[in-house]
Amino acid sequence: MSGESHGALRSHFEATHLHATDPWSVETSWYEIRKRAVLLAALPRERYGAVLEIGCSTGVLTEELAGRSDRILAVDLAESAVQRARERLAGLAHVRVAQGDVSDGLPAGQWDLVVVSEVAYYLDDDVWRDLIGAIASQLTEGGTVVACHWRHPASDFRQSGYAVHQALTQHPEFTTVVHHEEPDFVLDVVTLTRKATT
Template identity: 40%
Template sequence: MQAVNYAETYFDALYNDNSDPWQYQTRWYEKRKRDMCLAVLPKAQYHNAIELGCGNGVFSALLAPHCQALLSIDGNKHAVQLAKQRLADSSHVTVIQGVIPDELPTAKPIFDLIVISEILYYLSHHDIDTVITWITQNLAVGGTLLCCHWRYAIDGFAMTGETVHQRLCQAFNKGSNAVEPKQEQGQHIDTKNSVFTHQSKIIDSDFLLDVWQYSPESVAMQENLV
């Protein structure tokens, strides 16, 4: 609990009299990273998406046109207020406040896109495992998981993007049926073919970007090219 309290204080200080503490709107680094995240999405459109750690909603606004419904969540009340203002004209986007992983939401239908960017290194190892378990229970078969994190050390926190993505790869790069898909009522799931496939991996000098599909099919396979 101390880590969560410390993190909340950390983010409160960042957003104190500052609506854009990481300069999402002005830095080329941030725009380039967002563009790369959008470019590697395996699908053009998603039915029900969620973004964990939405901050002030800059990336949420770019995700919104690709989603029929988008839920954006952040633990900081100031960030949530800013995101709500930014997305006020997007009726299909809902912004809520919630500390991860204690207040991870569930949905029906379950999410077919989960975006986790620049947040997991603020959590403990145990909390990251909780998020991983939540992903396996709340990502629809055929859905997409996108994770992107800064590679450098963050003052006051033990983990970096390197350690976070190493743990994610350990969890999802199994190439087996170890992950049991969540079944909706009346839905037939082919568990033989329902696996996490590592769709994309970008090792940038400054950040790591990994995309998994809850399906054995690549983008080319989905469009019958191979």
């Protein structure tokens, strides 16, 4: 993805979050509420140490993950989303929210759980595949990745939810432990079966 594309995507999400306090109705929509419950129920461990959430938006899912995590870093492309998430999560000392573009690479660290919900289809295929490799290299042995994406097309998607999940589950260092598919969304949980080598 070019620098121009990065900037356009950042502007798009900045405008989306400035236009509405809850752009995708994640706090009120039954689809969103139930989807989060399904995602959390699919996680194979009761608790995780270090968690990275990619594309946290206003921090609704982050808040629910916080009860099952020792520490969380939640990142989003849009500064307005980050500000709203920080306000929501201000009382949780083990949660940090940062503005960042994962197309430029993951934040430094080793992660026990990486969450990618409703975000990877905004990335070009090659960027997503590079990101999968980066996730594998920074995931702890036996660590978990959960991905959940809308199955229908949208004008601002760069690839389909199906393509996103196919790339993730076919990565040679991952084993799929949960696959859940509904008319509206697909969810996969994969674990790292061997550490990435350089």
